[in-house]
Amino acid sequence: MRVIGLTGGIGSGKSTVAQFLGELGAAVIDLDRVGHEAIKPGTEAWQGVVNAFGKGILDVNGEIDRSRLAEVVFKDKAALRRLNHIVHPFIDNLVRARLEEYRRQNYPVVVLEAAAMLEAGRAGDVDEVWVTVAPEDAVLERLAERSGYSEEESRARIRSQLSSDERVKQADVVIDTTGTLQELKARVVVLWHQLIARSDS
Template identity: 60%
Template sequence: MKVIGLTGGIGSGKSTVSRFLAELGAKVINADKIGHKLFQPDTEAWREVVVAFGRGILATDGSIDRKKLGAIVFADPEALAKLNRIMHPRIREAVQAQLERYRSQGVAVAVVEAPLLVEAEWTSLVDEVWVTTASEATILKRLKKRAGLSEPESRARIRSQLASEERIKQADVVIDTDCSLDELKAKVRELWQRLKPGI
């Protein structure tokens, strides 16, 4: 099984690329979605996060309000590091377990979509690292449209992540998503064709 690690900064087009790869037949593991599941009330991760950041981060139904938590961690690098220490080992374990399941099912290509693939040192889980990039103007526009984030909020999130240049140093493939959806789909299809001889 070929394992692609798909990463990139917030708003860089990871999810769109991963959707195109899924349409072509890849099995996608989304690390963020795993993280959200681990946040379910009364799980071990939920308890640790609530102890670390206080009950003020909870919504009325007892779930973790990701917007409230985000306001704390994206403004404070130490708080973000604390959250990552709680979540990263658990997410990695869940990703590894899913990869093993896919291997045993005979899956040809699996994609691990993870914004923090490089920072969390998960590159050993994958055969190739693919990095999505876009201009800052494009990223700011996407974040405003997608998440309703103001420019200062968007910039705080961008600053909280590894610089794109640092990710690119680890990349086997760099995908510039500053293009139309059709052009991006064509780029992804071309990369898929390159993968096929080895699967």
């Protein structure tokens, strides 16, 4: 079983590429979703985040309001590091359990979709690092359409992450996500067949 670390900046097309890889036969672990699971109310990670950032980040149901939390951490790199330090050990445990489950099910490929994989120094945890890239104007347009972010909000989120150039330096495979969805899917299909060939050799 090969483990692919799929990463890229916000709005760079990671989730679309992950979806295509899932359709081709990979098991996909979305670390954002695993992160949601890790900070459910009452969990140890939830308590750690509330202790660090205060009850102002909670909604009326006692769940962590991710948009409120994002307002804090995306403007303050020290706060983002603190959040990652609290939550990552719990996410790691959940990911290890999923990987073991997929190994038992004989999946040929597992894709770990993780925005901050390289920032967290996790490149060594995967067999290959795949990085999605797109020009900044395309990213800004996607974020405005998808999330309703202003240009200022989008730029703040982009600045809080590694640059595309820094990611590309650590990549085994770089996927340019510009163009139509059909063109992107065709690129992903080619990469999938190359991956399976490498895995079989």
